[in-house]
Amino acid sequence: MQKNVLIIGAGGVAHVAAHKAAMNNDVLGDICIASRTLSKCDAIIESVLRKGHLKDASRRLYSAQLDALDIPATIKLIQDTQSDIVINLGSAFLNMSILEACIETGVAYIDTAIHEDPDKVCEQPPWYANYEWKRKDSCDAKGVTAILGAGFDPGVVNAYCALAVKRYFDKIDTIDILDVNAGSHGKYFSTNFDPEINFREFVKVWTWIDREWKEYPTHSVKRLYDFPVAGEQPVYLNGHDELHSLSKNIDANSIRFWMGFGDHYINVFTVLRTLGFLSHLPVTLTTGQEVVPLKVVKALLPDPMTLAPGYTGNTCIGNFVKGWKDGKEREVFIYQVSDHKKCYEEVESQGISYTAGVPPVAAAMLIANGTWDVKKMVNVEELDPEPFIEILDRIGLPTEIKEIEPNSAFSFNGFVRPIEEELLESTATVTVSAANPMIALKPAK
CATH class of the missing domain: 3.40.50.720 (NAD(P)-binding Rossmann-like Domain)
Structure with missing residues (x-):
């Protein structure tokens, strides 16, 4: 019907x-x-x-x-x-x-x-x-x-959790949801969806570890992982929508979300946030006019829809699940890869x-x-x-499932150490030229 x-x-x-x-x-x-x-x-x-x-x-x-x-x-x-x-x-x-x-x-x-x-x-x-x-x-x-x-995410990654429970595990220890965009849109800086919503997500990090909510500073816990098709990418522990239902509905000790950010993104984001441009609260100008800094930033950035024609590269989003099946340790990566260029050609x-x-x-x-x-x-x-x-x-979104040898070089380590240790490895370094700002897209070697 x-x-x-x-x-x-x-x-x-x-x-x-x-x-x-x-x-x-x-x-x-x-x-x-x-x-x-x-x-x-x-x-x-x-x-x-x-x-x-x-x-x-x-x-x-x-x-x-x-x-x-x-x-x-x-x-x-x-x-x-x-x-x-x-x-x-x-x-x-x-x-x-x-x-x-x-x-x-x-x-x-x-x-x-x-x-x-x-x-x-x-x-x-x-x-x-x-x-x-x-x-x-x-x-x-x-x-x-x-x-x-x-x-x-949320959505398909939630279904991947349910699939892991239904088909691949008797008992789950950890789920690490990994989201990277290894694409290039050629702009100095842009978010891939509504900038206002995008920036509001990164005020603080709420994550589900050892069956309780824990809070961490933004971009403070970093990992490198070699993704299918997308290659080695940096990901940062982040808060995200799906954790707030999965923590209730999926029996796992820890469920964490990691998002990919390049050094350039973190550099621009940190400057904007430090200067107060990402505030959602209104400020009063000397003219007496009230403006919301975050809405001003949104108005200045490219409309995400305009990025599509020249976008190249791939996304990779999936769930790295660890647990036990038939009494043996098991690790499975359930994921999906999309190609920006093919998406544009189709729709x-x-x-x-x-x-x-x-x-x-x-x-x-x-x-x-x-x-x-x-x-x-x-x-x-x-x-x-x-x-x-x-x-x-x-x-249009075919799922891939990859068995991983437990505790091997291909495993993802989502264990979060004391924050003092994590901060030592989460520094972002970029090259910036006032004469040619686009050089900031190339991280220093």
């Missing part, structure tokens, strides 16, 4: 999701793309049609203008479009408003990140308990399917948006066919991972 879909948001991730939804509209039916800026929605539709991605031409692909903070307006749009599934790909500030509209109308809800309050950053964990999980009972009472965090997107935009469409397809239409609120790891991974394999 076809299920009409409403995609809320018109950024890079929504662009990818619209392409993939259109390519599978024999399952997903009519597709409406809604955002505050109608022209952005129409630009996505133009891209989908130009690439010939509307599989069933008899189904509608159209746009609507929407302020998703306006719950009554969102309710009305859901009803007017006769949507059965809402994919929330807007700002994380919108989650609770869109979720409320879905509960009110009784339609399925999918998002890709945890809700954020604009006035708060890196709140006390677990973050889901501060917002979304408070609406669990309402979803249960109304039989509303709400799938939280169905992007890649006119860079690889970061691609990896985030494909999974919510796979989740929508599983709701449409009944497999994941669970009539309650869940995180991805609470669902059967194999149908999800099977669809992802078919529609």
